Amino acid sequence: METQPKPEIELIERDGEVTLSIGGEQAMQAWERDLMWASADMLCEYGHDFYEVGLGLGLSALRIANNPATRSHTVLELFGEVEDLFRARHPKLPGNLTIERGDFFQHVFALPSESIDGMFFDPALDMEVWTNADLWARTMPEVVRVLRPGGVFIPFFSTKPELRWQYLPHFTSIRVERHPYTAYDTTEYTYGTSGDAYIQCFRKC
Template identity: 85%
Template sequence: MTRPGTGHTDDTAAEENSAKPEIRLIETDGEVTLSIGGEQAMQEWERDLMWASADLLCQYGHDFYEVGLGLGLSALRIATNPATRSHTVLEIFDEVEELFRARHPELPPTLSIERGDFFQRIHDLPTESIDGMFFDPALDMEVWKDKELWARTMPQVVRVLRPGGVFIPFFSTRPELRWQYVDHFRRIHVERHTYTAYDTTEYTYGTSGNAYIQCFIKD
């Protein structure tokens, strides 16, 4: 499971075709890692980038949706923003939510967590029902490369966004717009941030440098 551009992994769809992976929270030497299927799914050093993405999302409305819970860094940031009226997180694995709730037993009243596969659920979401979507799943590389899948999926994402709403995927450590999304939006806002990962981080292009937050805006 890989995030293109950073390699992030914190899963939604495409697991239907594979065995259920082992999920663990690893805390060693001051490092916190969510491991899914033996791979680094997410690490706590990402906090500032997750918060920056969440804060950007919250500038565009009041009702938000997130794909992939992970460590919950962005979920809690979005849910506790004064602008937020509702924030729903879609997560495919029970174990990920259980680990999150063990660390955060009291959740903000604005936050709800649902179980499901994004590529199925997106078709059921009401039209123009949210102001923004934060997209942070970990998917197998063949899913990221499936042009037909993204051609079917992204128009559904645009459909559920209200006019002026935004789609923000996880940060990239390469300065290039992602082909999966770019053809479906006319306006795109990009922010550059610096980052320093753990020495043990395997999913970024280097353990320090520039990270890019891409915000796709619906006209």
């Protein structure tokens, strides 16, 4: 089997903007802070033990770990370089925060059933992954299995007012909050650089 080359990963700080770039693409930017914090705060309403997919700049990871309700928070990150950049900026981490390495679409099958109260999902994925219906059909039942009753799955915010088809068939209770946002003028991954963003919270009944 041919091994895929590792993407180039760099933290770009220029003209007051902070961008995590993976494979030449904008994976995350610092302007997202308030939206990431709002997502993290919502997650922490639902329990004490949490799991996060995708470390990024660590904005949500630190917010979740530092919430008084949080007993444990584990972050799964695919790329070692992303973790290295994060640790360089944050050498002292909360004691309840653990960072693990791995591919979520393989790792999720090994997670214990009903072991977490909430999962925040914000990995850097290629478009071919986002559009792979068979992959999501295999993966999302595992996410539901891992959640405790009443637990929640919160993906990263959307700047389009529509529920994500990848997750919708697997949950019957969905909470949506609307938040204003202003991105950088150079931001490429939102629908416009200002407007409304939508945080979607899918709850296991």
